[in-house]
Amino acid sequence: MNTPANRIETLQPLSSGMSWQRVLAAYLQEIRAECLRYLRSPSFMVPTLLFPATFYLLFAVVLGRSQPADAARFLLGSYATFGVMAPGMFGFGIALAQERENGLLTLKRALPMPPLAYLLGKMVMAMMSALAIVCLLQLLGSLVAGVQLSALQVTRLTLTATLGSLPFCALGLLLGTVVKGSGAPAVVNLVYLPMAVLSGLWFPLKVLPPLLRDLAGIWPSHHLNMLAQGAVGFDTGAAWPHVLWLAVFTVVTTALAAWRLRGHG
Amino acid sequence: MTPHGEVLASLHGVHKRYGALLALDGIDLQLHAGQVLALLGPNGAGKTTTIALLLGLLRADGGQVRLLGQDPQQLASRRGIGVMLQASALPETLGVAELIRLVSSYYPTPRSLAETAALAGIEPLLKRRYGKLSGGQQRRVQFALAICGRPRLLFLDEPTVGLDLPARQQVWAAVRTLVTEGAAVVLTTHYLEEAERLADRVCVLLRGRIVSDGSVHALRTRVVNRSIRCITTLQADAVANWPGVLQVARDGAWLQLSSDQVESVVRQLLAADPQLQGLEVQPAGLGEAFNDLTNDDAADHQREAA
Numbered sequence A: 001m002n003t004p005a006n007r008i009e010t011l012q013p014l015s016s017g018m019s020w021q022r023v024l025a026a027y028l029q030e031i032r033a034e035c036l037r038y039l040r041s042p043s044f045m046v047p048t049l050l051f052p053a054t055f056y057l058l059f060a061v062v063l064g065r066s067q068p069a070d071a072a073r074f075l076l077g078s079y080a081t082f083g084v085m086a087p088g089m090f091g092f093g094i095a096l097a098q099e100r101e102n103g104l105l106t107l108k109r110a111l112p113m114p115p116l117a118y119l120l121g122k123m124v125m126a127m128m129s130a131l132a133i134v135c136l137l138q139l140l141g142s143l144v145a146g147v148q149l150s151a152l153q154v155t156r157l158t159l160t161a162t163l164g165s166l167p168f169c170a171l172g173l174l175l176g177t178v179v180k181g182s183g184a185p186a187v188v189n190l191v192y193l194p195m196a197v198l199s200g201l202w203f204p205l206k207v208l209p210p211l212l213r214d215l216a217g218i219w220p221s222h223h224l225n226m227l228a229q230g231a232v233g234f235d236t237g238a239a240w241p242h243v244l245w246l247a248v249f250t251v252v253t254t255a256l257a258a259w260r261l262r263g264h265g
Numbered sequence B: 001m002t003p004h005g006e007v008l009a010s011l012h013g014v015h016k017r018y019g020a021l022l023a024l025d026g027i028d029l030q031l032h033a034g035q036v037l038a039l040l041g042p043n044g045a046g047k048t049t050t051i052a053l054l055l056g057l058l059r060a061d062g063g064q065v066r067l068l069g070q071d072p073q074q075l076a077s078r079r080g081i082g083v084m085l086q087a088s089a090l091p092e093t094l095g096v097a098e099l100i101r102l103v104s105s106y107y108p109t110p111r112s113l114a115e116t117a118a119l120a121g122i123e124p125l126l127k128r129r130y131g132k133l134s135g136g137q138q139r140r141v142q143f144a145l146a147i148c149g150r151p152r153l154l155f156l157d158e159p160t161v162g163l164d165l166p167a168r169q170q171v172w173a174a175v176r177t178l179v180t181e182g183a184a185v186v187l188t189t190h191y192l193e194e195a196e197r198l199a200d201r202v203c204v205l206l207r208g209r210i211v212s213d214g215s216v217h218a219l220r221t222r223v224v225n226r227s228i229r230c231i232t233t234l235q236a237d238a239v240a241n242w243p244g245v246l247q248v249a250r251d252g253a254w255l256q257l258s259s260d261q262v263e264s265v266v267r268q269l270l271a272a273d274p275q276l277q278g279l280e281v282q283p284a285g286l287g288e289a290f291n292d293l294t295n296d297d298a299a300d301h302q303r304e305a306a
Helices: A020-039 A042-062 A071-101 A104-110 A117-143 A151-164 A166-178 A181-198 A210-218 A220-231 A240-264 B047-054 B096-104 B113-120 B135-147 B165-180 B192-198 B216-221 B236-240 B262-272 B286-305
Strands: B007-018 B021-032 B036-040 B062-067 B081-084 B153-157 B184-188 B201-206 B209-214 B226-231 B245-251 B254-259 B277-282
Touching (some): A020 A042, A071 A117, A071 A220, A151 A220, A166 A181, A181 A220, A220 A240, B021 B184, B036 B192, B081 B135, B113 B135, B113 B165, B153 B165, B184 B192, B201 B286, B209 B216, B226 B262, B254 B262
Parallel strands (some): B036 B201, B153 B184
Antiparallel strands (some): B007 B021, B245 B254
């Protein structure tokens, strides 16, 4: 080749040339694509919305006749928690596991996608799903199960559930970096369902063996449940230790996932 | 060869190792504006690793990789490239136009949706869901995504696998358009015909090294053997003993020869059989040149091992 090798050093670096408006547009496009993509996937949306709603109707309404009056309100808190765990864990966990295997993640890494757009797109999708779930449950609670909440309680529960999906996005992300492809749904369910049970979302904690009851504090779902119960009017003590616990869990889990993604692609 | 355009990307003395396997063993390569480079080589030769390094998907163990004057892992350098990889499953529930808009949004000055669709020949597909398309149609959408950002450097990994001839020609025409606009193209392919049609320059990789780098014509002329075909009554065994004749085979009335001294063999044939008809002389194809290269190397490798 007759081109001097040092020519490459004199080549003007490509001006980064993206105005902040276009970078913002890229983020918005990514979020929009991610939301549309899942809205149109019945295999994701139907179980995500239907499972918590069905369980709530079954336990709070059909089987709830003989229970104390507060049961339907208590179950609203715990099924909201159960419901909003799913979009993050499944949306991140299974999608990341599949996209690592089917080449989409590789393509996105090669393309000039803004680095956080991928995570942000999935996060917003999980929060929107969580919002839909908690609204649906509150609607069922007030119309069918006769739960009466003040406007403040409705706002608090909605906010808690929507933001509460984030620690489970982080957990899903970490699971997605560990498993690959077709094994992912099984693994995510193996974490999701036992964690829900051990946090007292399906049965009250007091029916669990003492050892498991004492361990409930290690599960993020237990802390989110405490916040949700506080939101619907049960006395669960101060909120800040639970919020702090969830924040630390989210940061540590995300950092672990980021480290794994960098190391293993 | 046409004068070189500016260097858009380069590898200098690049090594890459996966555990015990040395995937790239000192690669030097420069990609020039306005040039189509075909990267050829058997599976495992290092083509995919070379491309992954240029795209910033991998880091070199040694040597230097530059993309548009920067480290390929810098986002800004990747804003000048377009990518079509071999296997990438795009979200099936998104429409084709939605996918193009999404990928276009990553670039500073993308083409319009209409321009991208026209160039890739996918206008009728814009409203369809990606998951409902045939394999060949999906491949063309992936090509559209590669060109939508007006890239200065385009990476195409086996771009026309699964395409019928008209679709393949459409892709070739689009690549030509981009090259006249001054883009550089890196192409890996198993279809030597594709390399022959499209590439200005062919680079052959073998066991992590570049064993040949030059024009298609230069690669072809590395092979001195050409083939001769004619209708003659001459006996194959007799012709086989002539100087310069490497192989002879009879095929009905036809005699098929391979020779490294075609001119003198033809003269001798015409002299020996005045009735000779239907004389054809053909140059070695890229396929033969490629086989020749890889066989030479295999032989060398065996000698080294012995």
